[in-house]
Amino acid sequence: MNEFDPAALDCLAALADEQGFERAAQRLSITQSAVSQRLRSLEAQVGQPLVVRSRPLRLTEAGKVMLRFARQLQALRVDVARELGERVAPQSRLAIAVNADSLATWVPAALDALVQRGLREGYGLELIVDDQDFTHDSLRQGAVLGCMSTVAEALQGCRVQALGVMRYVAVASPGFLAAQLPEGLHAGNFADTPFLVFNRKDDTQAQWVSQAFGVRSPRLRERFVPSSEAYVRAAAMGWGVGVAPEIQVRPLVEAGQLVMLRPEIGVDVALYWHQWQLQGRGALLDQIGEALAEGARLALA
Structure with missing residues (x-):
């Protein structure tokens, strides 16, 4: 080559x-x-x-x-x-793919030291955002050098490391519950209740309903909000029931702006870090993987 x-x-x-x-x-x-x-x-x-x-x-x-x-x-x-x-060429960028919810919660803190060092040394990290079930495709196609994914099996020439589990819980605002669900969310009314959905790849809400009410392939009234931060704000504003990362909504639940529905029910999403195996001592890609693993350990424990 x-x-x-x-x-x-x-x-x-x-x-x-x-x-x-x-x-x-x-x-x-x-x-x-x-x-x-x-x-x-x-x-x-x-x-x-x-x-x-x-x-x-x-x-x-x-x-x-x-x-x-x-x-x-x-x-x-x-x-x-x-x-x-030596200073790295100015156009040098290492692209990795992450899921939006991790980017909205723990990933920036995990990568901060590497990004700050990159400002001094000249390299940059490019974060490509996609659903965690689809980031693996970006790695396979060569668009990125590493990705966070729900896929546990490594591609040939790659290595994989378990990061941890993000738990998704159902939440709604007190006002929405009082106006729309005075008797609570149950098997008889979930089909008529608006659910917030990130995008058309997102089936977390259907998974939560399936677990909560024992319904296979439930049909939901979907309201799309394709931003992790805006998604949680929309839930707090009373747009519908959201199923979001527990670490993201916990402060709003503690502040009384959101109420957790059926807290014993959660959708656990296991995340894995995949990267191409590159030769070299102290490879930057290895350092990115190590930083994400440590960040996940602290955030997802």
Whole structure:
């Protein structure tokens, strides 16, 4: 693999990130024609197309394989520069995928020291947000170098570490309960009760209802709020019943702004950290995994 031009691989990564030739050229401080030339050269070396020139731009299956290699090469360059005491190239970024609820709660504190050090040394962390059941796809496709996922099995060439369990509980505001559920939430009225849902990938509410009332594949009145912070605010404002991380809603429950429904019922989501195995002493990707493991230990205990 040594014959692949690192500059051409950087172009492929920039195209994947920026979703277009113009913005990729701006990111790399070169012309669009230079981006096209480097891509064509890389495609000639691989012997097949790497990019589908559509809007938005898409990678072929071969392009995803090469993107994965490009990401790993970039991470190794960052590690080498740091080990030699050199400043990292300004466009150097290590992308990882995390779920929105972890990002809204414990992940920033866990990664803070690494981010602050990155400001001094020149590298950056890019956080890609997706549902924890789907972040694994980003790792497989080469979009990220590590991910937090509910998948326990490691991909070939990756390693996996258990982080802990996020417990999701059902909550609603006192005003919503008084107006909409004076007799409480039960098997006879859940189907007519608005439930807050993060997005169409989110089935946590259905899992909670299934556990609480023994109903398989319940149909719910869904109100979508695609932001972890706004989701909890919406529950506190009385938009509906929310099923949110216990660590996120605990302060509002203690303050009386939210009430926990059936506190003995919870949806436990086990989280795992996956990363590509890169060679090198003190690799930054390893440090990210260690920081997340320690942050999860403190937050999810």
